[in-house]
Amino acid sequence: MTLKPARRKRTKLSDVIVEDVKRSIVTEQMKPGDRLPNEKDLIDLYQCSKGTVREALKALEVEGLVCTRTGPGGGAYLVEASVEPASRALRNFLHFRHLDGAQVYQLRKVIEVELAVTAMASLTTVQLQALEDNIAFCAKIPTSESEQRDQRIAELEFHNILADACSNPLLAFMGRFLNDLLRDLVVLKKAYVPERHQFGDANVAYHRQLMEAFRRQDAGAVRSLMAEHMQDAESHMVALEGEVAQKFLLDFPHD
């Protein structure tokens, strides 16, 4: 048998552009907010065609490194480092399409505890205020069913604020990812039953207690409160899923 001729993979021109931009980011030659050269200039720079530059910018956009706008003064700008695009990309991952609440909570129960304790150490007054505001919004007497629903979803935002405050980017990413995943489960899979809105009161109560523990810098209290909060939330989630499943069975009894 003849040896395979060591496939020399042609390096894509668009990848060269992507790598150059990334290098300029890690070497801090460019900072968030800086504008990249526009299409025409990049074409001149790399001596390539429009499509090639476009492919490079598209790749950078998908990775959440730049955002582009049309119009005069538009173009591609470096965006702040953020964990959001990674979370978005992962949530679209088809392999996760059959996850249920129990599976998400198996992770969330351990992640959120770590997260809360870590975030506590570096919470700024701005972040503490954001947490207070979130609680105020969620605790308000709702004036409509849609607001009620918004409040339920906003409860997750409390945990997102903590994630953003966390000094460990990996933990921050995991926290946000799980929150977003849960939000998808609630919103898209209709795991929301207005009659069970009172569950929200329990969540808000936990959030209030956590706030106090944060202000006291009481890691032990944060740990046990969050653990209890998650345990509670899991029970509600699983119960809701059961009701929703039941409802579907009633809706479509003849499969």
Place this chain on the structure above:
Amino acid sequence: MTLKPARRKRTKLSDVIVEDVKRSIVTEQMKPGDRLPNEKDLIDLYQCSKGTVREALKALEVEGLVCTRTGPGGGAYLVEASVEPASRALRNFLHFRHLDGAQVYQLRKVIEVELAVTAMASLTTVQLQALEDNIAFCAKIPTSESEQRDQRIAELEFHNILADACSNPLLAFMGRFLNDLLRDLVVLKKAYVPERHQFGDANVAYHRQLMEAFRRQDAGAVRSLMAEHMQDAESHMVALEGEVAQKFLLDFPHD
């Protein structure tokens, strides 16, 4: 100020193709291993140009849903669901470029424990054998320094096998992701010091004890063994990073 005219985003043709393929996956009209129509047929089907089909297939490839091969009989094939592409994409995420061992282990310490306990419940004899083989390879007396290094890296494979055995895809993904991340730290950042290879012996010892606990289906033992194993591994990792940093300081004293 005039209201913005509710930007109607033109639907991309390539996205339509991508969505169609994804739909055919979730509705199980196509299964892993099935071959997609080739470029020309897709062009005829969607009445579009080469570039458009190409963009769609590229997107599907990046998401790890299809793989393509050239040549007769080649083309785009649906691949088995796997968490690998997601892990690969995430590892390239620039936001994680400054992670250190301690940050990875903060998560790993809790994830691996959950993972091991969950995987234990569904370990097949094939997987148990794979674990045994892995231990045998790692415990062998190395005949060269490169083999020594390979053994050190193979120790992570023990944990990857557990991840693949785990019934919770989210947990499986996290486990593999952290293992791969750690492997990057060891391989790319050269956090490997041959003189410290004896750390591997401790790892193998833990793996052996875990095997016994798996066979006994002793969840309590698995939990405490894995917790101890991770705690130990973290100490070694942090120590190694210190030595490597020291080495770099000596190599490049005049910055």
Place this chain on the structure above:
DNA sequence: CGAGCCAATTTATCTGGATTAATTGGATAG
């Protein structure tokens, strides 16, 4: 001066074809 229209700028998407590369099966030479 102000509201609204228009033109310039710039990206977004698609096109259709050119060239290159990888793979495979069959043809051919020894």
Place this chain on the structure above:
DNA sequence: CTATCCAATTAATCCAGATAAATTGGCTCG
């Protein structure tokens, strides 16, 4: 019969330009 080469198939990459859409700033008209 075997090893080697060649031709057909198919994707990979790139190109150059056409058309559409979004944004902004200036211009016009009342």
